[in-house]
Amino acid sequence: MFNPDAQSNFYLSIIHEVSNTVIWSANRNAAISSSGEMNLTVKGLSISDADGNPVWSTPALKSSVYALLLNEVGNLILLDQFNGSLWESFHYPTDTIVIGQELSVGSILASSSGATNFSTGDYKLALSSSDVILQWHGQTYWKLSMDTRAYKNSNYVAEYMAINRTGLQLLGLNGTMVVIQVLLTPSDFQIAQLDPSGKFIVKSFSGSQWNQEFVGPIDGCRIPFFCGRIGLCTGSASTNPTCSSCPSTFHVSSQDNGGCLPNSPYSPPLPCNSTNNGSQLNSSAVSYIKLGNGMDYFSILFSEPVKYGVTLSICQELCSSNCSCLGVFYQNSSGSCYLLEDELGSIISNSNADVNDPLGYIKALAPTDTNNSNNPSAGKRNFPVAALVLLPFTGFSLLAALGFLLHGRRRRAKEKEIKLGSFDSRSSGDMDGFYIPGLPKRFDFEELEVATDNFKTLIGSGGFGAVYKGILRDKTVVAVKKITNVGVQGKKDFCAEIAVIGNVHHANLVKLKGFCAQGRRRLLVYEYMNRGSLDRTLFGSGPVIEWQERLDIALGTARGLAYLHGGCDQKIIHCDVKPENILLQDHFQAKLSDFGLSKLLSPEQSSLFTTMRGTRGYLAPEWLTNSAISEKTDVYSFGMVLLELVSGRKNTLRLQSHNLNDSSSGGGQSSSSSGSGPVYFPLFALEMHEQGRYLELVDLRLEGRVTSEEVEKFVRVALCCVQEEPALRPNMNTVVGMLEGGIPLSQPNFDSLNFLRFIGRRFTEASMIEEGTERNDRVLYQESNSFPTRTTIGSHTCFSYVSSQEVSGPR
Incomplete structure (x- = not known):
């Protein structure tokens, strides 16, 4: 058991002895006192507090534990009687990986709250099939692929991240192909760690000291909470970042860990789970405080706007109707609207930014009429008489609409589970016996003939066929593409590709609404773009x-x-x-x-x-x-x-x-x-x-x-x-x-x-x-x-x- 800095908190930890560095902790969120206990039984490892209450244990194992082994690379292993592995600490990383350890896609590293407090902090390192991503409260603030020191080969899908003597690597094809690589100075002991500060650091131990080999992000102002909530960070990757108080429309809050609050008389927005958040959704009570010119925010570079081509007022309305939204950034040049949700981090002072693009605004609650709010009868006096008449009818209408929606949802779910073999009884010979989930709506050829007036209005043509304008039964205008040169054989291959395309959704991709695979015919139904190509x-x-x-x-x-x-x-x-x-x-x-x-x-x-x-x-x-x-x-x-x-x-x-x-x-x-x-x-x-x-x-x-x-x-x-x-x-x-x-x-x-x-x-x-x-x-x-x-x-x-x-x- 280890107590950092001789404090009263004890953790079951694995320590690199030469450098006295903790590389793994078991009970990081449940430290115990010196009176706590660690037990090794045939069921596994467990830790209990001074009162005997369990605070951590290994999961249920497939057989009885025979031995506990700490190997030479720092992996703690529970073994059965045949020396087979039952559980390994390498499979449950905390904030660090070492040489010989693999971090699989879908896994995360979570920072500690501090140097001596091993509880889980707010920063996460997530591993996707193509990148290493740093996040703060679900908001991305750095990607390894965008770092200039990273060599990238995007032709392969990553399976895990590992570190060796010469590099940090994202590997695919069972470790035979490098997807991303950062070259390091050769060393016998390297670690990659998500620091409590939010930085991802790779360092090597040589002689008697640590050497920092790689850090991301380089720019400290890109760390989400570097200067506290709405604190103003000034600097760049080449200069030391500094926290220069608050934006001019805010003041330092002594009760918010150095963060900033709106100047009087405004109050900060309330969280979604607050009992008072109704006032936040009342547009008359919501105001927006401008951050000033040349401001930036860490997550804008890594997030998609919720809307394109809108005005600033519409952008703010989107935030006002969303209790989790705490502010907006708006780009004049493109009309892009970004919402800042759930948590607010630091603001970046960007001297290179256009003074009017982007524009940042923090949501705040304006003062309310205290006389009315303290008078329980005020609401009754202002309650419209017409509402007393309409409420019963409205309630009945809502119940009817809810029933209709539930019926429609069940029907659509049932349709989605239909096997392709039942699509077309007249030509289903090559479609029996397989199922492809995720396909968009299937149309009959005759239905599309009617919609396009027998393919009357040609609106385009390309390498895969001609495109015709059509109007569906529900009056939706669509574009119907007749496929003539698609390189797939048979309906199964065609539908497999369509299932992938149908599940791709983005504001800048034409939506695939449905398809037709009837006999030898192949057609795709897209949303209609009224301005053409x-x-x-x-x-x-x-x-x-x-x-x-x-x-x-x-x-x-x-x-x-x-x-x-x-x-x-x-x-x-x-x-x-x-x-x-x-x-x-x-x-x-x-x-x-x-x-x-x-x-x-x-x-x-x-x-x-x-x-x-x-x-x-x-x-x-x-x-x-x-x-x-x-x-x-x-x-x-x-x-x-x-x-x-x-x-x-x-x-x-x-x-x-x-x-x-x-x-x-x-x-x-x-x-x-x-x-x-x-x-x-x-x-x-x-x-x-x-x-x-x-x-x-x-x-x-x-x-x-x-x-x-x-x-x-x-x-x-x-x-x-x-x-x-x-x-x-x-x-x-x-x-x-x-x-x-x-x-x-x-x-x-x-x-x-x-x-x-x-x-x-x-x-x-x-x-x-x-x-x-x-x-x-x-x-x-x-x-x-x-x-x-x-x-x-x-x-x-x-x-x-x-x-x-x-x-x-x-x-």
């Missing part, structure tokens, strides 16, 4: 898309891709990101379509595809070099779309230089656009980035309604995305952060962008061929969508060109 709006002759709308579209698309890559149960690589697959609703909310149809990744399939997919002009170079296809392939395609959002034109359409030398864009020409020759736009964007002449890239229809800084953000993010080396491209979470402004803009690697110069040169050569014949037009079209492939001859690296038309999948 981005290509029609961006490249058409209609009203110009304003810059803010282009930012909203870029952010929505990026968020949707980020969710596909890491937010849903099964990672999905889209493989065909292009304006035709970005659909728009009112307020230019962007949603990705056709996701999951290209290829769903499993661990066995993720390293390489066997067939080429994608669309010319958006294909990443790895398609042509036999390199692994990963989510970074989508990142490349997104970068190409981002450039098209800047220019308002296709990257691979010819653009004469006089179109780029307009007075509204600042004039001037690049080396690639001298004279009257054609321009390959991605190369032109690279050259303008090198020269800092961003306004020359902007869609002329915007007529100066955009700043150079706004265009620079798009161009730098796009160039980072289209780098030739996939490992240098950011992941989509980072792209979202850069577009939102929460992550500093990266500088693209010019060596990894040199391939654009080869494509641009080939584009120019093909464009200079005399036009007028179908053959020359075809050559121009194919060559302008080629990628260079390297061939090494001696000490020289040569480039050859392969048309993407030759490798694209069926369009």
